[in-house]
Amino acid sequence: MKPSVTRPVGGAGRRDVLIRRATARDAKRLTRLVRNSRAYEGPYAPMVAGYRVGPDYIETHRVFVAVHGGTDRLLGFYSLVLEPAELDLMFVADDAQGLGIGRLLIAHLRGEAQLAGLTGVRIVSHPPAEGFYRSVGALRTGTAAANPPAVMWDRPELTLPVA
Numbered sequence: 409m410k411p412s413v414t415r416p417v418g419g420a421g422r423r424d425v426l427i428r429r430a431t432a433r434d435a436k437r438l439t440r441l442v443r444n445s446r447a448y449e450g451p452y453a454p455m456v457a458g459y460r461v462g463p464d465y466i467e468t469h470r471v472f473v474a475v476h477g478g479t480d481r482l483l484g485f486y487s488l489v490l491e492p493a494e495l496d497l498m499f500v501a502d503d504a505q506g507l508g509i510g511r512l513l514i515a516h517l518r519g520e521a522q523l524a525g526l527t528g529v530r531i532v533s534h535p536p537a538e539g540f541y542r543s544v545g546a547l548r549t550g551t552a553a554a555n556p557p558a559v560m561w562d563r564p565e566l567t568l569p570v571a
Contacts, residue, residue: 424478425509427516430471430485432463437482438473438499446502447536455559461497469496472516474509484509486517493521494530495568514544514568521570531566538564545569 430438438461442448448456465471470490474483484500495517500509521529532552533541542548546566554562 424476425474425483425512426477427472427474427512430466430473432466434471434473434482434485435461435463435466438466438471438485441482441485441499441501442497444502445499447499447534451560452534454557470520471497472513472520474500474513474516483507484513486513488517488520488529490524490526492530493524493526493528494532510540511544518568518570526570528570529568531568533564533566535561535563538566541566541568 439459442456442459442461445456461471465487470488471485472488473485475481476483482501483504484498486498487496488494489496498510498513498517500513517529530549531541531546538548541564546568548564549567550565552563552565554560
């Protein structure tokens, strides 16, 4: 499979966004982004309280980061598991939400999935994020049951078509 390269992405207003493969040096920033996400406040907080995106995770999985090209400021990231095909993690920095970063990451994910020969990617969504995933073409396929103590609520299960 052809390796991914750093490349500028996006349209007007997003030309300075680069998506590149994450490196072990990104681990602390990715962990901070997950743990500090406002999407996981309140009842969702326990799920990410002790979460860690370590160098070992980055080396084992296909993790990609969206950064501001001029500053390398972290805007978001995702992790694609190939077998079975699943979006494992996707986060956009709180101050970058609403700028189209999530859509850029999904477009990149589709490209990576297509290169890997996948036709669809499973997404078990954070409940408040279901609308976003549906807006980028994911289809609701069911519900993933709660898995206490880490996950105390049922979550929407979707499939993102690739081709």
